[in-house]
Amino acid sequence: MLTRRIVALTLFGLLILPLCAPVAAEWEEDTWLTTIIGPERLGLGDEFGCHGMAGSETSVYELEISECRDYLTERINASKWGANPISLGLDSDRLNEIDSETIAAAGFAIVDQQIIPLNSEIKNLSYNGGSLEKDRQTIDHFQALIQDEEPLINFYWHARDHDVIVRPNSELVSSIESTTAWFTTWGEHASYQAMKSEFSLDNSSSDSWLVAFESDSQSSNDVFWDVPITNKFSNINADVVSVNYGDISLDELEIDSPHLQTGWRQENNSLILTLMPGQQVRINFDTSANNDSTQQTCERFNCHKVAITVAGIHTNDLFDWSRRWDDTPMRFTWLVEPREVSQYNWILPAFAVIVALSAPVAIIWLVKNDRRAQQAIAVLDTLDNLKFEEE
Structure with a gap:
């Protein structure tokens, strides 16, 4: 009986061991990055950054970040302003595995x-803005940030919590969308802060100015x-x-123009002008302008009082993450993280072969031993009968 139990336990162990075998994680490519949705969101002014590689085979966080960067750059530009991704979402549980120098070295x-x-x-x-998810953040919190003149309000959006679909807070979203603000992305806002400087001014003509944005590229980090x-x-x-920019008339902006672009607008006795680096324009007035006017660089595009950004964290399906935001003025920084796909490694088929070979062998062995046991019992019974007859 003991032998049978040992054999049974051995077979049971062989059967369940593959279920406990290590799993090799791989990632699944998000094809929406390169087809339809990715280019559309890029054209709207959204940005693409990284949030890691959930299915990476490496356990070194530094290599995982570089792997995510390469995955992204091979498929889509980071922004309409630049190809290189500069925005990175970090795993709060792994901050001790990374430092700022490593992040900067990765670009x-x-x-x-x-x-x-x-x-x-x-x-x-x-x-500081919290989540756009329903029942997570209040309108009062957002309005308090506006009243406190918070210069940058940053929200996050997560379309799925594991397999649970996340719904947005419609009242909060409506309040955000109705706010007069610069709706921007992480990289766009940071690049603005790095690039901002005064324009050169030639006001020698009485009724026109020549204004140029002569940016000193050496004065800012080349990554922006x-x-x-x-x-x-x-x-x-x-x-x-x-x-006029050459023969082209620059667009006239509105006071509530929400998205970064070149253009101009007049507000009472002030001219608010937005130019690209290297751009030179001629400003024509209806009369002689004041040569002693003062120039000030605005902290935000169009001299807005507040900038608003939204990060799509752990974006592993761009269609799923972006499908609720087709008609919003908000601009998203999609922190891309390919979806993890679990696959069994070579240990599973190896154990399957072992089980397939061991099962019939074990059965044959048990049958043979059972026959031998029956024969031994028969012999013992015969001996007992003979002994009984002798008595």
Whole structure:
């Protein structure tokens, strides 16, 4: 009986061992990055960054971040302003595995976690706005940030919590969308801050100015993109007739224009002008302008009082993450993380072969031993009968 139990336990162990075998994780490519949705979101002004490689075979966080960067750059540009990704979402449980120098060496300049030691080249964005998920954040919290004149309000969006579909807070979203603000992305906002400077001004002509944005590329980190910058000219004492870039008229912006672009608008006695680096324009007035007007660089595009960003964290399915946001003025920083696909490694088929070979052998062995046991019992019974007859 003991032998049978040992054999039975051995067979049972062989059967369940493959279920406990190590699993080799792999990732599944998100084809929406390269087809339809990715290019559409890029054209709208969204940004693509990294959030890691969930199915990476490496356990070294530094290599995983570089692997995610390569995965992204092989499929889509990071922004309409630049191809290189500069925004990175970090795993809060693995901050001790990475430092700011490693992040900078990988080409990233913006993260969503505080990295120690601090590095002036790395910008940290906290999610001070909270989540767009229903029942997670209140309108009062958002309005308090607006009243406190918070210069940058950063939200996050996660379309799925494992297999559970996340629904947005419609009231909060409506409140955000109705706010007069600069709706931007992480990299766009950081590039603006890195590039901002005053324009050169030639006001020798009485009724026109020649204004140029002569950006000093050496003054800022090369990782950032060339983006338009807004400057404000106060006390011009004239009305602007037109702003021309060569033979092209620059667009006239509205006070609530929400998305970064070149253009101009007049606000009372001030001219608010947004130019790309290297761009030179001629401003025509209806009368002689004030040569003693003052120039000030605006902290945000179009001299908005607040900038709003939204990060799509752990974006492993761009269709799923973006499908609710077709008609919103908000601009998203999609932190891409390919979906993990679990696959059994070579141990599973190896054990399957062992089980397949062992099972019939064990059965034959048990049958033979059972026959021998029956024969032995028969012999013993015969001996007992003979002994009984002798008595």
